[in-house]
Amino acid sequence: MKRNVTLKLDAGILKEARILAAEEGSSMSQLLADKLQELVRERKGFAHARKRALARLRMGMDLGWTRPRSRDELHQR
Numbered sequence: 652m653k654r655n656v657t658l659k660l661d662a663g664i665l666k667e668a669r670i671l672a673a674e675e676g677s678s679m680s681q682l683l684a685d686k687l688q689e690l691v692r693e694r695k696g697f698a699h700a701r702k703r704a705l706a707r708l709r710m711g712m713d714l715g716w717t718r719p720r721s722r723d724e725l726h727q728r
Contacts, residue, residue: 658683
């Protein structure tokens with residue numbers, strides 16, 4: 652379901668936005684709707700990637716390191 656939205660923009664921005672929409676062959680409404688959809692998609696993608704990265708950090712990674720049994724073993728070359 653689509654809903655109408657009212658915006659208040661500076662006259663200069665509005666003029667440039669109308670020109671941009673005309674150059675792209677779309678309406679102002681379509682231009683703004685596309686941009687908002689893009690922003691929402693990016694936000695969702697970032698949130699998903701962040702969630703995955705935090706889960707990996709919590710799991711940790713096995714680097715194959717074993718703790719030395721003694722101080723002497725640590726300093727052996």
